Amino acid sequence: xxxxxxxxxxxxxxxxxxxxxxxxxxxxxxxxxxxxxxxxxxxxxxxxxxxxxxxxxxxxxxxxxxxxxxxxxxxxxxxxxxxxxxxxxxxxxxxxxxxxxxxxxxxxxxxxxxxxxxxxxxxxxxxxxxxxxxxxxxxxxxxxxxxx
Amino acid sequence: xxxxxxxxxxxxxxxxxxxxxxxxxxxxxxxxxxxxxxxxxxxxxxxxxxxxxxxxxxxxxxxxxxxxxxxxxxxxxxxxxxxxxxxxxxxxxxxxxxxxxxxxxxxxxxxxxxxxxxxxxxxxxxxxxxxxxxxxxxxxxxxxxxxxxxxxxxxxxxxxxxxxxxxxxxxxxxxxxxxxxxxxxxxxxxxxxxxxxxxxxxxxxxxxxxxxxxxxxxxxxxxxxxxxxxxxxxxxxxxxxxxxxxxxxxxxxxxxxxxxxxxxxxxxxxxxxxxxxxxxxxxxxxxxxxxxxxxxxxxxxxxxxxxxxxxxxxxxxxxxxxxxxxxxxxxxxxxxxxxxxxxxxxxxxxxxxxxxxxxxxxxxxxxxxxxxxxxxxxxxxxxxxxxxxxxxxxxxxxxxxxxxxxxxxxxxxxxxxxxxxxxxxxxxxxxxxxxxxxxxxxxxxxxxxxxxxxxxxxxxxxxxxxxxxxxxxxxxxxxxxxxxxxxxxxxxxxxxxxxxxxxxxxxxxxxxxxxxxxxxxxxxxxxxxxxxxxxxxxxxxxxxxxxxxxx
Numbered sequence: 001x002x003x004x005x006x007x008x009x010x011x012x013x014x015x016x017x018x019x020x021x022x023x024x025x026x027x028x029x030x031x032x033x034x035x036x037x038x039x040x041x042x043x044x045x046x047x048x049x050x051x052x053x054x055x056x057x058x059x060x061x062x063x064x065x066x067x068x069x070x071x072x073x074x075x076x077x078x079x080x081x082x083x084x085x086x087x088x089x090x091x092x093x094x095x096x097x098x099x100x101x102x103x104x105x106x107x108x109x110x111x112x113x114x115x116x117x118x119x120x121x122x123x124x125x126x127x128x129x130x131x132x133x134x135x136x137x138x139x140x141x142x143x144x145x146x147x148x
Numbered sequence: 149x150x151x152x153x154x155x156x157x158x159x160x161x162x163x164x165x166x167x168x169x170x171x172x173x174x175x176x177x178x179x180x181x182x183x184x185x186x187x188x189x190x191x192x193x194x195x196x197x198x199x200x201x202x203x204x205x206x207x208x209x210x211x212x213x214x215x216x217x218x219x220x221x222x223x224x225x226x227x228x229x230x231x232x233x234x235x236x237x238x239x240x241x242x243x244x245x246x247x248x249x250x251x252x253x254x255x256x257x258x259x260x261x262x263x264x265x266x267x268x269x270x271x272x273x274x275x276x277x278x279x280x281x282x283x284x285x286x287x288x289x290x291x292x293x294x295x296x297x298x299x300x301x302x303x304x305x306x307x308x309x310x311x312x313x314x315x316x317x318x319x320x321x322x323x324x325x326x327x328x329x330x331x332x333x334x335x336x337x338x339x340x341x342x343x344x345x346x347x348x349x350x351x352x353x354x355x356x357x358x359x360x361x362x363x364x365x366x367x368x369x370x371x372x373x374x375x376x377x378x379x380x381x382x383x384x385x386x387x388x389x390x391x392x393x394x395x396x397x398x399x400x401x402x403x404x405x406x407x408x409x410x411x412x413x414x415x416x417x418x419x420x421x422x423x424x425x426x427x428x429x430x431x432x433x434x435x436x437x438x439x440x441x442x443x444x445x446x447x448x449x450x451x452x453x454x455x456x457x458x459x460x461x462x463x464x465x466x467x468x469x470x471x472x473x474x475x476x477x478x479x480x481x482x483x484x485x486x487x488x489x490x491x492x493x494x495x496x497x498x499x500x501x502x503x504x505x506x507x508x509x510x511x512x513x514x515x516x517x518x519x520x521x522x523x524x525x526x527x528x529x530x531x532x533x534x535x536x537x538x539x540x541x542x543x544x545x546x547x548x549x550x551x552x553x554x555x556x557x558x559x560x561x562x563x564x565x566x567x568x569x570x571x572x573x574x575x576x577x578x579x580x581x582x583x584x585x586x587x588x589x590x591x592x593x594x595x596x597x598x599x600x601x602x603x604x605x606x607x608x609x610x611x612x613x614x615x616x617x618x619x620x621x622x623x624x625x626x627x628x629x630x631x632x633x634x635x636x637x638x639x640x641x642x643x644x645x646x647x648x649x650x651x652x653x654x655x656x657x658x659x660x661x662x663x664x665x666x667x668x669x670x671x672x673x674x675x676x677x678x679x680x681x682x683x684x685x686x687x688x689x690x691x692x693x694x695x696x697x698x699x
Contacts, residue, residue, distance in 0.1 A: 067572060068556065069565050073675045076574045080679035106266040109219050109670040109689015113267045113317075118563035 047095055053129045057144035062130030065123055073112070078134050082110035086134040097128045180656025182229045185276045185323050186530060187653070189389045191450040193532040194613045195654035199661035201616030204698050205630050205640045211662060211697045212251030216242050221273040222670020223691040224321075226610060226651025228279055232658065235298075236666070237274045237323075238691055241288050245301060248657040251695060255301030262290040268317025269564050270336040273671060276323035276385070276651070278331060281351050287320020287333050293349055305354030310335050315342035317564050318381065324349070327388035327395045327426035330357060334382025338400025338418070338446055339566040341558050344380025346397065348429050358429035362399050364416040374411040377558055377567065379403030380418045384448035384528055391460075392476065394423045394432055398447030398464065401438075404569035405522065406510045407553040408442030415440050419447050421464060421472075423479065433479040435502065437466045442509040443493050444522035450530035452540065456482075456593055463592045465531075465542065467524030470497050473593055485595025487526075490519040490546050490578040510551040515572045517579060521549035527608050527673050529649070533592065534613040537633050540592040541619050545585040545606035547680060548576045575680050583680045587611070587621050589636065599636035601629075605681050608673060609648035612663070620663060622648025624674065624687050628665050646690030647674070663696045 052058060067076055078086025101124050104114035115124065132138060180197050187193045200208060216223070216238030227236040234248040243257040265271050268289070277286045283295040283304060291312045295304040312319050318337035325332045327348075334346040344362040349355065362380035363370060370378055379402045386397025402411060402418040419438040422431055438445045445468040452463050453476060460476040469488030474481060481502040496505035510516065531542030554571035561567060577583040585606030589598045601621075609622035618639070619631040624647040630640040647669030654663050668691035674684040 064571070068568065068570065069562055071570075071573050072566060072568065073672070075679040076572065080575070080677070081675045082678060082685060084685075104266065106271075107220055109222050109668070110675060111221055111266070111272060111670075113269055113271065113564040115562060115564065118267070118565075 047098070048125050051142055053094055053125070053132055054139065054142040055129065055144050056141040058126045058129040059133045059141055061123075062126035062128065065119070066127050066130050069115070069119070070127070078131060086131055087136065089135045090137040092132065092135055094128050094132060097131055098124055101127060179231070180654075180661065181231065182227070182653045182655050183279065184228070184326070185226050185278070185385045185651075186387060186450055189387045190453040190533075191387050191530065192452065192535070193530055193611060193651070194534050194615075196615045197654050197656060197661045198614065198616040200614065200618070200654070200663060200698055202618065202632060202639060205618060207698045208630070208640055208642075208663065208696050209699055210642075211695045213695070214244065214246055214251045214253065214693045216244060216691050216693075218242055219668055219670065219689050219691040221271075222646070222649050222689050223666045223668035223693075224273050224275045224650050224671060225666050226276045227653055227664055227666065227693065228277060229653065229655035229657070230279060234655075234664070235277055235279060235284055236693060237277050237286055239274075240272050241274055241286065243277060243284060243286065243296060243301065248655060248662065248695070249660070257296055257301045257303070259288065259294070261288060264313060265290040265319065267564050268312050268319050269566065269672070270317060270319055270321050270383075274321055278323045278326050280326040280331070283351060285324050285331050285351070287322065287324065289319050289321070291319050291335075293320070293324065293331065293333060293347075293354070295351075295354060307349060307354045307356060309333070309347045309349070309356065310345070316340040316561065316567075318342050318344075321383055322385045325385045325388050325395060325397075326351070328393060330426045332386065332388075332395055332397075332424075332426060334362070334397060334399075336383040337381040338379040338383070339403060339405055339444070339568065340379060341377035341403060341561055341567040343376060343378060344382070344400055344418075346382050346424070346429070348426065357427070360424060360429040362417050366416065369413045369416045371411060371413055377403060378411065378415065378418070379405070379567065382448070383446075387451055387453075388426060389453065389476075393426070395426045396421060396423050396451045396462070398449060398451060400446045400448065401441050401444045403567040404556060405444040405567070406442060406551050406573075407555075407569035408440045408509060409511070409553075410555070410569075412440060419445055419466070421447055421451060421462070421474070421479065435472070435474055435479040435481065437470075437472055437502065438468055439504065442507070443468065443518055445524070448528055449526070452533055452592065454533065454592065461593070463540070465526060467520065467522075468493060469520045469525035471592070471595060472502055483593060487544060487595070488520050488546065490548060490580075492517075492519045510553045510570075512553050512555075515550050515552040517548050517550045517576055519548035519578055521547045521575055523547060523575070523673060523677060527606070529608050529610045532611040532613040532619065534619075534633055536615060536617070537589075538591070539589040539598055539633070541587060541589050541611050541613055541621075541633075543585065543587050543607035543611065543621065545583065546578050547583045547606075547677065548578050550574055550576055575677055577680055587631070587636070589633075601631065601636050601638075605683050606677075608671070610651035612652040612654060614654055620652045620665075622650075622652060622665060622667070624648070624669060624684065626667060626687075628652065642696070644692070644694055645688075646692070647687045660697050664693060665696070666691075666693045668692060
């Protein structure tokens, strides 16, 4: 029997509550901490360079994945969902976007599944590249370097 | 009302009067209980109570509020009330029993769910419990059905019916339906690369009695390997008619949702109404509303029974924007009428047979616009039928989506990823103007509209009508409105503080009539549609059960 009954709240529930608080702090601190990695338990794959995240081939690959996985909720340009439109974002930290995709948002009125372990990390970074390309302050794509 | 149905209901009531727990099919009884998800087996969501009525509605005030303390995805429940006790389920399958006169908590049940359940896109929310034989039963976000002791909330049996880890997160979000000693429940997953099923579980001991494969084992219906990942399921409750002794349910869409070209065939029994034997799960009849569905047009909505020309008929709204009227005996089509104002996925549906006319499908070649959208003519929030006015009151909205399809490899799907097979997808206003919502009163057989109230945003809560001449409807801004059932004139409104996505019901407790409104926005719909209905971005979440009465 995996269930506890009645009023008991197990340790796991407490852990979830703590995680909720951590997530809340992300939201509050998001703008001022731009550029800082603030995930608690996200995989520590190396963050690509800012130039990589502007590569046109990354953006195209990320868009294809975004349309098939994310667009139903977020709209094809990130203007749906229950969050500020992706097209209105400035100084949006790529690490924060990455970690939100990995960890999801599992508490609160509007939730998103965690995609970590389900979408390969290199593909998540390509989704990040596409999301960054929608931002108000996007500086434009960089042509992909010739294959090595 | 002296129809055979009413007489049968009264007879059933008298036969169980000595038993503490009422059986199915007698919800709208003189005691003022609300014993089933849709009120009773007719799915009227109508209360025969009239203590609260047009003459005193102005005095309707809050009596008590109960908060479950977890607002994940808001609150979607239709509470049940039996002999002065309210039972409801909130986020993450928390279950509560309350004194229905005061809101005082009698017991609660807080489950520990498999942590991985949050990976499902259908995680956390739940629409209700079912009660029979002294047990409070519900399906869980992690794929089980549980029974609690009705008096104490203590855990009784539990049975694992599906494993979300093996089906892209398919789980349970709606209550079982009680049918002659069997608790019947369908799983989510019309949009997932899995094979949908409906389960019959023994109420006595929790044993799985049968499994109904929503995807028929028929190569003509499911070419090649398409059946293995063809979606289906039945994510909303059906109804059990104690007169016909059959269980009726609307099934989910096939997957991939928008690319019908790779599964040519009827794709039975998706997007259909099926009548099943509750003891065996065998199909007695079926009517498929959308063969080879290419638009995500589930048949999940309420199956309403009324008397017409001396016989029982069913009427049912499909997401595609048409209401089908069927003979309850054999599923023969009696009429089909257009509910939505913008329809372009099909040019016509034959009102005599239900056959689709010329289809307009998403394709791999170009992006195109389709109306209604995959969110349907209306969301799952059922309407209400009043035997007093003989009108059916239903929310609805006008919204379209654009789509282009592309082949998808199953092995490329992420765990929680719906199997849509789209290369382009977004929601759009109708091509000729703005998106909008409404509450309309219809004559349900002919489809004649008698009155309408227009809204800027779609109403996503379940409607209640009462013998007091009132129609209650909640909106996304948090207002609950009471309208005159004859003409739609607003008589009362109250702001509950968060949007309404749940079932409004009425009951008697301590000699007084109450109206109860669960308030708290969440669910998937508002996020999906917020690119068009932009106010959805600003609606706060929450979860509270608010009871009203007249002092």
